[in-house]
Amino acid sequence: MPSESASPTLSWNLARDLGEVLEYHFMVNALLAGSVVAVMAGLVGWLMVLRRQAFAGHTLSMMAFPGASGASLVGIPAAWGYFAFCGAGALAIGRLSGRGRGTSPEQGARIGAVQATALALGFLFVSLYGGVLGDLESLLFGNILAISDGQLLLLAAVAFAVLATLGALARPLLFASVDPDVAGARGVPVRLLSGGFLLLLAVAVAATSQITGPLLVFALLVAPPATAQLITVRPAVSLLLSVLLGLMIVWLGMGIAYFSVYPAGFFISAIAFAVYLLVRIAVGLRGRSASARGAADARPAEARA
Amino acid sequence: MAGMRAPGNAAVAQSIELERASVRLGAREIWGDVSMRMDRGEFVALLGGNGSGKSTLLKVVLGAIPLASGRVSVLGNPAGAANRAIGYLPQRRSFDESTRLRGSDIVRLGLDGDRWGFPPPVAWGRSAARQQAARARVAEVIEMVGAGAYAGRPIGQLSGGEQQRLLIAQALVRRPELLLLDEPLDSLDLPTQASVAALVQDVCRDAGVGVLLVAHDVNPLLPYIDRVVYLAGGHAVEGTVEQVITSETLTDLHGVPVEVLKASDGRLVVVGQPEAPAHHHDRHAHAAGDHTHAHAI
């Protein structure tokens, strides 16, 4: 992270190091914003992973690019561009992918078309702007160290609204996600919930990408929930774990970045992916030894039956 | 909630009553002039070839597809009005291998998955008692279908028969008055078909639940069912197996000569039944066991 001015050094006294980090207002804001994002992404992403809509989520996070460049082109705040394009992207994906949760190749192709169009529009806007869009880097990687109190407040408000809505829809949304036919027969508005969830996802992505950048949003949206779902099949435990993993990854990533010359986004994404990979390997090993035991048990069980 | 009975009209003896009903999908009439009655607590098999409109009939009963003409009444109500009292198991539903939810979670969704909000993570007082009752009811139906040993495992990793038992538990969890099961025996091996059919009969007898079960082959159901409804050629006949599955009735229904043979073990074999063999074969592609009765009903 920032190294030119303060040039922080790690003293290996954790209390003192932490104190030093928290002396800077921008660091406090960054940690708070990161925490809000981790909680929101951990919960919204949990459903996204369960619904197998990671590709839709990825596409929505790409919407930040045309959103921000379009906003600079017409001279409005970038945040408006994020929300407008993410919302439009959610509607486009919802209309194109039809009912249910999307995993069919055809749906993938349609979402891919939305993503390609978004990226092309982004480049169009950048070149129309005249190529002097100096902030392309913070456009893609966010600017977590420059978050104002106002932005933090807005982020918290959006997160609260998203999570309150998600809480109100939680059970029917879960039902419609894993078992749409039966949910529909029970009167759950499956299509409406599917569209509603995409919009929630879009709002969550838009609110976070201006802070962490679209690339990082995706790391926090996918890795912690996917890791949590690997560890446990109990929904409540899995949700809690997803949030805790997200918080841990954000704090650790920012903490390391503060004492290094590399950006926080890199550490957060790298830690998120590493944790997922390690858990995946551990679960794989455990599964293999369990199935080896199962095979050994199979014969006597058959004899009994 | 858990112990609540759904709103059927208990004064009416019929579970399902169709009168001269017909259905159009797009420009095509799927079936027409179909009349049937099913009493409460009856176990009825709905038979017919591929595309004869069996699943469509269940959707009509659920109120999801409107009739083009005729009348339908379900538990004394118009179709769709008493869906809370119906347990529905759609056709060919299996969970993706990577679905990270337990079998018991799927059953629980059948109990209160249509309620807004979510169960409180910590509860006390009446709310705690409600949670307790809900968990007890879920455990009870899981025990009833004999899925206790594997209900805690991820649903996607269970075998077809295990998933089917849990899905039947999900359909039963709200104490329905009517069960609509769309091909629950499809893609199960023969012993499992028999044990699921026996389970459904137990439920039907013990809980007085009416069951309309769609099947492709009547043979695994023969010891358990009360009556059959047979759909073919855009029409239906109903009655006992002896009345319906005869050379005369089926010849009439299909409009081409059809012969019903009875094997020495009691199995029924239908010869000359007009049906696209490719579809028929594909349907049994996953089924284990030896399907010598490829032309059985």
Ligand SMILES: Nc1ncnc2c1ncn2[C@@H]1O[C@H](COP(=O)(O)OP(=O)(O)O)[C@@H](O)[C@H]1O
């Ligand atoms: N939405 C629809 N529009 C037009 N035709 C349909 C539609 N849904 C199903 N069908 C047709 O209706 C017929 C009956 O379908 P279905 O009830 O699923 O048959 P079954 O369950 O007996 O195999 C089939 O020929 C099918 O192609």
Ligand SMILES: [Mg+2]
């Ligand atoms: Mg069908």
